[in-house]
Amino acid sequence: MDSLEIIIKYWPKLLDGTLMTLKLTFLSVLVAAIISPFLALTRANASPMVQAPLRLYISFIRGTPILAQLFLIYYGSGQFRPILQEWGLWSFFRDPFNCALLTFVLNTTAYQTEILRGGIMGVNRGEIEAGKALGMNKLRILQRIVFPHAYRIAWPALGNEIILMMKASALASVVTIFDILGRTRQIFSRTFDFSIYLWAAILYLCITAIFVLIWRQAELRLNKHIAPSDHLSADKK
Amino acid sequence: MSKTDVILEANDIYKSFGNVEVLKGISLEAKNREVISILGASGSGKSTFLRCLNFLEIPTSGTISVHGELVDIVNGKPVNPKHIEAIRSRLGMVFQQFNLWTHRTAIENVMEGPIYVKKIPKNLAREKAESLLERVGLKDRMHMYPSQLSGGQQQRVAIARALAMEPDAILFDEPTSALDPELVGEVLKVMQSLAAEGRTMIVVTHEMAFARDVSSKVVFFHAGKIAEQGTPDEMFNNPKTEVFQKFISKI
Amino acid sequence: MFELFSFGENGWGDEILDGVAITAQLAIATLPIGLFIGFIVAFAAMSKNKPLRAIGYGYTTLMRGLPEILTLFVVYNGAGLLLNTIIKWWNVDAQPIDFSPFIAGVIALAMVFGAFSAEVLRGAFNALDEGQVEAGRAVGMSPNVIFWRIKLPQIWRFALPGLGNLWINMLKDTSLVSIIALNDLMRMTKVAVAFTKQPFTFYLVACLIYWLMSLLSEIILAKMEQNANRGIMRV
Structure with missing residues (x-):
């Protein structure tokens, strides 16, 4: 079988894998996006005592390979099987998809x-004081001043992190999940045709390229207020 | 004056950036112990000319010779490029922005050239650097990094760095323009003492007092050409061209 | 429980330590090769020659867009295949040989490290103030002396924080090599788990060892940065 025949025969499997990669990435990024603002605020403002466990968690995650984290949760949960069964959690941990998702979310x-905390720290103190001076309450200041600025500052770094997450999601294939890489390894083990890896590479690059375009468009919209040309034309109107 | 008295000679220097011709045939010679001030409005080409003298900009055409090392430039290419580094090591250069190496202390900045270009042993270079820093009044600051020094102090270290190469002539590119007014004096004082010592200097400057009182020759650039030159007396008391009259009346 | 990690017949201490040694060897072997690739690619991307520039940018974009583990598989399987094809060419009857996972690991990790470090180095070259180089030219330094005495020390200072991050990332990425059967820390942990049936305990220990290595690296890097930043300390 030549390379073209292989891709014609197996493309539905690769497409299936692509959807799995996107699903894993999207879900983990989404859940993290819901939790992280609260943690970032804590990291930016809370007392050192409150921050300590959070810092420990972040340092642990940053200091250890994501593969080790995945094995710790996926295989490690087996050690507590009786307790987990008792609590009715075993069915969750038995599923590799759940374990991968949990690892990626964590x-x-x-x-x-950490990225969002950097954004929050970068917000101009003066603008927050201006909000206070107008009599805004804390929640209003966060919602109208702090977070809009923080996300603008953090936007490029968040985009990078999402791409890193997408790439890291390929590790799910190690715990038997059929994402792009999982499918690729499966097809390779049947055909021993190396070109299938190149198709996988193209798929990953396409996802990255499309994501970068979307993210940049969003960034332009977010930063409308500092784009000089827009600013001038808005003034003229 | 005999021919050997000429230290630096630039002949018919042209320089263009793209389509813009900045220097339109400039010739200048500097004799031993001469202090030449180059004046001119910004954009007149005076800094470009100075940078051409030690090939930080390569002229489009012309010849430059320093103590017999001659470089001929045709179509923006030096015919004998091997002489360029030799010429550079014979000419000291003091920049507007000091350009001290930020990763080295004051004394290391002064020692660097002698050690790595002139291949002088380290201990000799150190002794020399110490005495030069003393000479510019910075012996007590010699182990500080540039960021720990004021602008005036940095410029004095830069002068010591240039002196360490024992140059035949020193080029100054607006050495006081980047300094706060209260720091200008300390740098000018060092320059004045160098002139009194009999050093050959070419100084691009806006300091009229320096041009008038210290230099032996004043050259006025206008639109890429030398519009007028002479002794400070002639130039300031009896300006011949209208452009130079206008220039000094503004100050 | 501590018996599990004792050294000798009954414990897994020595096996895990062997794994740590392999992990460290892998990372240390990768660093110079990766840095070398980084410099080459950075120079290519900054070159005046257009095709060379395209290759430089193409390489960084490609390598940074691919999952590291995919690069590892491509190198391991691809290079193995290539090697055996060449051997078959040479001698039709030759037995297929296995491509060393250690070498495959070093090549793949160095390719990735090279791409990321090229970006860091390019940024550092751009941050270099042209006046610093001019001052070198003005005292008559040759381009060679300018590179070693002025450019490199300053670039080192600008690039060190970025390279430090990449080092820690690479240290963690060595764990991927366990998937292609190299007996690194991760793999030895897996072996221990298979025998003891205590996956959580052993993977936690593995995590703690990686964490320790990262923290140690951070401390050393902070010291190195302090050292490199002597000249720009504000008083």
Whole structure:
């Protein structure tokens, strides 16, 4: 079988794998995006005592390989099987998809928290004081001033983190999940045709390229207020 | 004056950046112990000319010779490029922005050239550097990094760095323009003492007092050409061209 | 429980330590090769020659867009295949040989490290103030002396934090090599788990060892940065 025949025969499997990669990435990024603002605020403002466990968690995640984290959760949960069964959690941990998702959420939450914290620290104090002077309450200041600025500052770094997460999701294939790489290894083990790896590489690059375009468009919209040309034309109107 | 008295000679220097011709045939010679001030409005080409003298900019055409090392430039290419580094090591250069190496202390900045270009043993270079820093009044600051020194102090270290190469002539590119007004004096004082010592200097400057009182020759650039030159007396008391009259009346 | 990690017949201490040694060897062997690739690629990307520049940018974009584990598989399987094809060419009857996972690991990790470090180095070259180089030219330094005495020390200072991050990332990425059967820390942990049936305990220990190595690296890097930043300390 030549390379073209292989891709014609197996493309539905690769497509299936692509959807799995996107699903894993999207879900983990989404859950982390919901949790991380709260953690980032804690990291930026809370007392050192409150921060200590959070810092420990972030340092652990950043200091250990994501593969080791995945094995710790996927295989490690087996050690507590009786307890987990008792609590009715075993069915969750038995499923490799759940374990991969949990690992990725824990991982990207730590990174997103640190990135967003940087954004929060970068917000101009004067603008927060201006909000206070107008009599805004704390929640209003966060919602109208702090977070809009923080996300603008953090946007490029968050985009990078999402790409890293997408790439890291390929590790799910090691715990029998059929994402792009999982499918690729499966097809390779049947055909021993090396070209299938190149198709996988193209798929990953396409996902990255499309994501970068979307993210940049979003960034332009977010930063409308500092784009000089837009600013001038808005003034003229 | 005999021919050997000429230290630096630039002949018919042209320089273009793209389509813009900045220097339109400039010739200048500097004799031993001469202090030449180059004046001119910004954009007149005076800094470009100075940078051409030690080939930080390569002229489009012309010849430059320093103590017999001659470089001929045709179509923006030096015919004998091997002489360029030799010429550079014979000319000291003091920059507007000091350009001290930020990763080295004051004394290391002064020692660097002698050690790595002139291949002088380290201990000799150190002794020399110490006495030069003393000479510019910075012996007590010699182990500080540039970021720990004021602008005026940095420029004095830069002068010591240039002196360490025992140059035949020193080029100054607006050495006081980047300094706060209260720091200008300390640098000018060092320059004045160098002139009194009999050093050959070519100084691009906006300091009229320096041009008038210290230099032996004043050259006025206008639109890429030398519009007028002479002794400070002639130039300031009896300006011949209208452009130079206008220039000094503004100050 | 501590018996599990004792050294000798009954414990897994020595096996795990062997794994740590392999992990460290892998990372240390990768660093110079990766840095070398990084410099080459950075120079290519900054070159005046257009095709060379395209290759430089193409390489970084490609390598940074691919999952590290995919690069590892491509190198391991691809290079193995290539090697055996060449051997078959040479001698039709030759037995197929296995490509060393250690070498495959070093090549793949160095390719990735090279791509990322090229970006860091390019940024550092761009941050270099042209005046610093001019001052070197003005005292008559040759391009060679300028590179070693002025450019490199300053670039080192600008690039060190970025390279430090990449080092820690690479240290963690060595764990991927366990998947292609190299007996690194991760793999030895897996072996221990298979025998003891205590996956959580052993993977936690593995994590703690990686964590320790990362923290140690951070401390050393902080010291190195302090050292490199002597000249720009504000008083």
